[in-house]
Each structure stands twice: as C-alpha cells, then as structure tokens.
Amino acid sequence: MPPRAPPAPGPRPPPRAAAVDAVDAGGAGGPGLRPLAPRPWRWLLLLALPAACSAPPPPPRPVYTNHWAVQVLGGPAAADRVAAAHGYLNLGQIGNLENYYHFYHSKTFKRSTLSSRGPHTFLRMDPQVKWLQQQEVKRRVKRQVRGDPQALYFNDPIWSNMWYMDSYASYDVNGNDYDPSPRYDASNENKHGTRCAGEVAASANNSYCIVGIAYNAKIGGIRMLDGDVTDVVEAKSLGIRPNYIDIYSASWGPDDDGKTVDGPGRLAKQAFEYGIKKGRQGLGSIFVWASGNGGREGDHCSCDGYTNSIYTISVSSTTENGYKPWYLEECASTLATTYSSGAFYERKIVTTDLRQRCTDGHTGTSVSAPMVAGIIALALEANSQLTWRDVQHLLVKTSRPAHLKANDWKVNGAGHKVSHLYGFGLVDAEALVTEAKKWTAVPSQHMCVATTDKRPRSIPVVQMLRTTALTTACADHSDQRVGYLEHVVARISISHPRRGDLQIHLISPSGTKSQLLAKRLLDHSNEGFTNWEFMTVHCWGEKAEGEWTLEIQDMPSQVRNPEKQ
Structure with missing residues (x-):
C-alpha cells in the first residue's frame, strides 16, 4: 500500500507506547459509568442494492506467494503437526488471532500468477484445517509526497535508532525480528516512518531538531511495507502487543490512483476487531489513519476500506492558510483534520529524518495522522481510561471549523458542523485534553440493521435511482436500541460497466446528506461494488429512527451504448 504523503506537486502516566508504520514503519463503557448524553450508540445501515447493468468480467490475475494463512483447531502443537505432515513450516500464530497460523512452503514459487495445487490440496482436506488461504501480494503505498525534492542524500550509513526507545513496541514483520530500523539506500526511500515518529515523540530539551507533540510518550516502529504486503503481514502489524501499545498510527493504504477499490482482508479485519474489543485491557486499541493523497487523480477515500472503517480515525490535511x-481526497468517513503541506509558497512540516538529520519538507496526509496520534496520546496521558469510542466522541466535540475553507460545511441534525474535506474540523489539542480530564465514558455500542428491498433494479442513465429504508432504530429490542448515531454504514452491491461514473448519496431522517461516492474519472473498471461498506460520520449525534434515502446516479463521462449494457 502506498504511504500517505502526496505525489510530488507541480509549481495515565504518559501513554505506554505508540506505534507507527516504521518503514515506512475503540468499545464499551464500564459498569456504573454515566452516559455523557442519552445512549450514544452507533447505527449500522445495510442497504443491499444490486443495480443490474452488465455482468462484470473476472478481476485481473492476482500474484500468489508461498505463504498461507491456515485455521487449525487444537493449539500450536496441532498446527505444527499439520504443517509437518504436509511439508510446510509453521511460522507461528498470526498476531493475536487464535487458531490462525502462518504456514510457509519452501518448494512453492515465491511469486506466481497461478495458485498452487499438489500438496496444498491435501492440506485443505486435512480434518483439522477449517480454512486456508494462499497469500496474495497487495499493492500498498506510503502516503508521503512522491519524488520529494527535499530528500537528502548522504553516503554515510549511520543507523538512526533514536525513535525506537521502547523496543517492546517494535517489530520487523518483513524480516520477522525485533529490529524495525529502516533499510538504508542512496535515495532514502525508507525515511517515512522516522519522519512520522518524530512528529509524535521527539525528545524535548535535548538541543536537537524538534519537540514531539507527545514527547513523554514511548514510541516503537513496525516495519511492514519493505517487502510483499499480504493479509498475514497486515494482520500481524495491526496486532502487535495490543495490551502494551495504545495507539497505532498508519500513514499508508491502497494506491491513491483514482481507480482502486481495496481494503483489509479477512485476517486484517479480524485484527481490527480484536484490537477494539480486547486491546488496552478492553478499552480498545486506537487506530489512526491517513485519509489518502489521491486528490490530483480525483480519488475518493470512500474507496479505501481502511479509512472507511468504523474502527479507524481517518485524518485529512489542510494547509497553513x-x-x-491539492492532494487531499474527500469522503464522508473523515473525522478530523490537522495541518500539512500545500502550495509551493506554504510551509511544510518539520520533523526528524534519517541519518540523524532534521527536515522541513515532510508532506501529505502522512503528516496529519501522526499529529493526531500524538494529540490522542496527550489525551490518554490526561485520562488513561478513555475507550476507543470515547476518543472519537472527543474529536467530534472539540475539533473546530476555524479558518478551514470549504464550500460544503453544513450543520447536521445534532448541531455539529461537518465537511467532506475536513470532517468536524481542525483538531484542538488543548480542548481535547481539557475535555478528556472530565470525560465520562460513553455507554456500550449498539448496532441496528435496516435492510431494503434486495430485488435487482436498473440505474437510469443521468437520472436518479432512489431507495428508502424505514427504521425504528431497533426500538423493539432494548438491548440493541440505538439512541443516537455514531457511524452509519451502507453496504452496497452494484454491477456497472464503468464504476467511475457512479455517484452515491445517503440522506438521514434529519435531512443530513452524505456523499458516499463521487465520480472518479480514472476508474474505468467494470467490476462495480460487491457488498462494499460505505461509511459516514456526518450523522453523528442524530436520531436514527425514521426514513433513510439512498440516491445513486449514473453520470457517464463517455457515451455508452445502452444495448450493450
């Protein structure tokens, strides 16, 4: 996945640990806690809409590796026996996912466009094997500026370990060891994690470089982008010591090319869920994510299943003014914003760099995510009992529109001002910490599902297809009744000859309109969407009951022959 810095432009006591992508290297209120407001629960809206136009062809061939994820019941000893019986090496449990193991087969091609057969068929037939998956290579990029003209070149390979002051919070998933130090080369390709880490936790009063936002925090690094990225690699990275690490800051994701639709696989999804349910002794791991740098390519961050997740805090950028x-993507899942680079006359961000250096050229949404991670660390320093959802509520309450310029600012039904560019606004560190000190944990999370008529229907070209869902917010089920909204998810399936022509909006009973998808001129794919989960935070705090409206438009950017659809 690409790191989240843009491509190069034209003209408790202190929190125990935070982890960043080092090569780039959420929740339940406890019993007896009073709610801050009446029952702040999340509603899940599932709208299944198969819009039939044409059957999508099979996707491009994947690249398979010689690594497998295998679900084996009976514990590590059973997994070892199964692996040995079929000629594999068991590399151990995948993160904290119980009964899931990482198998390696030395006699299989390291990379191939064909999935493997032979002994792997017998592995699938083994009665102790409940599920297995040959691992495919995923395209992941750092969200930094590509071709950064500020990059320094030095030929003295001094290994900088400054940002790994707490080795227990670090791991090299690519090399399978405990040293996440970046691999050095002439281009300083792996500067990304060091720069992000410096923003968070650079030491204070050491007469060197900068002061980190949470300079009392301990920080480690997870090296996971310097090799083939698979579902196993991501699941391991997202689940490193969740009862020791409080905050995971990720400045990477699927390609921001304006035509990719991609997100976490089965194992990575389970790692997210494990983190928010069991991480931080049940308070929930906090995942902070850079929203993406595909603005120049007309990308939309709702097509990124990481920033679009309810479990992540999606952070966008604004310039100093x-x-x-120019690189910013818009979407309804963005929660808040911090500063980053902009036009050539606007300043970039200063931080630490490779080879014991400093830089004033850090850029992209890669910058903004670790800033928010550092500010959240300050909030946890003030109140270590905040849940993962408390943190999101605090960001919604204390972020402010300030001087952020956008044409789509609106006030939702609960009185929150929100934008598709900036979420609820600029993160205010002082307000967040002040509010955290007196915060009362929100009650447990409830989910309510509303479904629409699942019969296939066609989307008229240029016209609007509307479908509605009427919900009582599960009022008949007191254990799941939704008092007011946090995240709203619309699960949608659409078949379409050119995915980039689609626009999707969701309108809440209070009248708040969220753009779930904008046109993407570079997305020529005919794969459509299959149970894709679009998420909006724009209805935060509103009542859930009433009529919801989903609007889908097909706005062709080129002439299509209806008879061939």
Missing part, C-alpha cells in the same frame, strides 16, 4: 491541499 486553511486551504484544501
């Missing part, structure tokens, strides 16, 4: 950066 409050303008939209």
Whole structure:
C-alpha cells in the first residue's frame, strides 16, 4: 500500500507506547459509568442494492506467494503437526488471532500468477484445517509526497535508532525480528516512518531538531511495507502487543490512483476487531489513519476500506492558510483534520529524518495522522481510561471549523458542523485534553440493521435511482436500541460497466446528506461494488429512527451504448 504523503506537486502516566508504520514503519463503557448524553450508540445501515447493468468480467490475475494463512483447531502443537505432515513450516500464530497460523512452503514459487495445487490440496482436506488461504501480494503505498525534492542524500550509513526507545513496541514483520530500523539506500526511500515518529515523540530539551507533540510518550516502529504486503503481514502489524501499545498510527493504504477499490482482508479485519474489543485491557486499541493523497487523480477515500472503517480515525490535511491541499481526497468517513503541506509558497512540516538529520519538507496526509496520534496520546496521558469510542466522541466535540475553507460545511441534525474535506474540523489539542480530564465514558455500542428491498433494479442513465429504508432504530429490542448515531454504514452491491461514473448519496431522517461516492474519472473498471461498506460520520449525534434515502446516479463521462449494457 502506498504511504500517505502526496505525489510530488507541480509549481495515565504518559501513554505506554505508540506505534507507527516504521518503514515506512475503540468499545464499551464500564459498569456504573454515566452516559455523557442519552445512549450514544452507533447505527449500522445495510442497504443491499444490486443495480443490474452488465455482468462484470473476472478481476485481473492476482500474484500468489508461498505463504498461507491456515485455521487449525487444537493449539500450536496441532498446527505444527499439520504443517509437518504436509511439508510446510509453521511460522507461528498470526498476531493475536487464535487458531490462525502462518504456514510457509519452501518448494512453492515465491511469486506466481497461478495458485498452487499438489500438496496444498491435501492440506485443505486435512480434518483439522477449517480454512486456508494462499497469500496474495497487495499493492500498498506510503502516503508521503512522491519524488520529494527535499530528500537528502548522504553516503554515510549511520543507523538512526533514536525513535525506537521502547523496543517492546517494535517489530520487523518483513524480516520477522525485533529490529524495525529502516533499510538504508542512496535515495532514502525508507525515511517515512522516522519522519512520522518524530512528529509524535521527539525528545524535548535535548538541543536537537524538534519537540514531539507527545514527547513523554514511548514510541516503537513496525516495519511492514519493505517487502510483499499480504493479509498475514497486515494482520500481524495491526496486532502487535495490543495490551502494551495504545495507539497505532498508519500513514499508508491502497494506491491513491483514482481507480482502486481495496481494503483489509479477512485476517486484517479480524485484527481490527480484536484490537477494539480486547486491546488496552478492553478499552480498545486506537487506530489512526491517513485519509489518502489521491486528490490530483480525483480519488475518493470512500474507496479505501481502511479509512472507511468504523474502527479507524481517518485524518485529512489542510494547509497553513486553511486551504484544501491539492492532494487531499474527500469522503464522508473523515473525522478530523490537522495541518500539512500545500502550495509551493506554504510551509511544510518539520520533523526528524534519517541519518540523524532534521527536515522541513515532510508532506501529505502522512503528516496529519501522526499529529493526531500524538494529540490522542496527550489525551490518554490526561485520562488513561478513555475507550476507543470515547476518543472519537472527543474529536467530534472539540475539533473546530476555524479558518478551514470549504464550500460544503453544513450543520447536521445534532448541531455539529461537518465537511467532506475536513470532517468536524481542525483538531484542538488543548480542548481535547481539557475535555478528556472530565470525560465520562460513553455507554456500550449498539448496532441496528435496516435492510431494503434486495430485488435487482436498473440505474437510469443521468437520472436518479432512489431507495428508502424505514427504521425504528431497533426500538423493539432494548438491548440493541440505538439512541443516537455514531457511524452509519451502507453496504452496497452494484454491477456497472464503468464504476467511475457512479455517484452515491445517503440522506438521514434529519435531512443530513452524505456523499458516499463521487465520480472518479480514472476508474474505468467494470467490476462495480460487491457488498462494499460505505461509511459516514456526518450523522453523528442524530436520531436514527425514521426514513433513510439512498440516491445513486449514473453520470457517464463517455457515451455508452445502452444495448450493450
């Protein structure tokens, strides 16, 4: 996945640990806790809409590796026996996912466009094997500026370990060891994690470089982008010591090319769920994510299943003067914003760099995510009992529109001002910490599912297809009744000859309109969407009951022959 810095432009006591992508290297209120407001629960809206136009062809061939994820019941000893019986090496449990193991087969091609057969068929037939998956290579990029003209070149390979002051919070998933130090080369390709880490936790009063936002925090690094990225690699990275690490800051994701639709696989999804349910002794791991740098390519971050997840805090960027950066993507899942780079006359971000250096050229949404991670660390320093959902509520309450310039600012039904560019606004560190000190944990999370008529229907070209769902917010089920909204998810399936022509909006009973998808001129795919989960935070705090409206438009950017659809 790409790191989240843009491509190069034209003209408790202190929290125990935070982890960043080092090569780039959420929740339940406890018993007896009073709610801050009446029952702040999340509603899940599932809208299944198969819009039939044409059957999508099979996707491009994947690249398979010689690594497998295998579900084996009976514990590590049973997994070892199964692996040995079929000629595999068991590399151990995948993160904290019980009964899931990482198998390696030395006699299989390291990379191939064909999935493997032979002994792997017998592995699938083994009665102790409940599920297995040959691992495919995923395209992941760092969200930094590509071709950064500020990159320094030095030929003295001094290994900088400054940002790994707490080795227990670090791991090299690519090399399978405990040293996440970046691999050095002439281009300083792996500067990304060091720069992000410096923003968070650079030491204070050491007469060197900068002061980190949470300079009392301990920080480690997870090296996971310097090799083939698979579902196993991501699951391991997202689940490193969840009862020791409080905050995971990720400045990477699927390609921000304006045509990719991708997100976490089965194992990575389970790692997210494990983190928010069991991480931080049940308070929930906090995942902070850079929203993406595909603005120049007309990308939309709702097509990124990491920033679009209810479990992540999706962070966007603004320039020092409050303008939209040229690389910024818009979507309804963005929660908040911090500063980053902009036009050539606007300043970039200063931080630590490779080879014991400093830089004033850090850029992209890669910058903004660790800033928020550092500010959240300050909030946990003030109140270590905040749940993963408390943190999101605090960001919604204390972030402010300030001087941020956007044409789509609106006030939702609960009185929150929100934008598709900036979420609820600029993160205010002082307000967040002050509020955290007196915060009362929100009650347990409830989910309510509303379904629409699942009969296939066609989307008229240029016209609007509307479908509605009427819900009582599960009022008949007191254990799941939704008092007011946090995240709203619309699960949608659409078949379409050119996915980039689609626009999707969701309108809440209070009248708040969220853009779930905008046109993407570079997305020529005919794969459509299959149970894709679009998420919006724009209805935060509103009542859930009433009529919801989903609007889908097909706005062709080129002439299509209806008879061939």
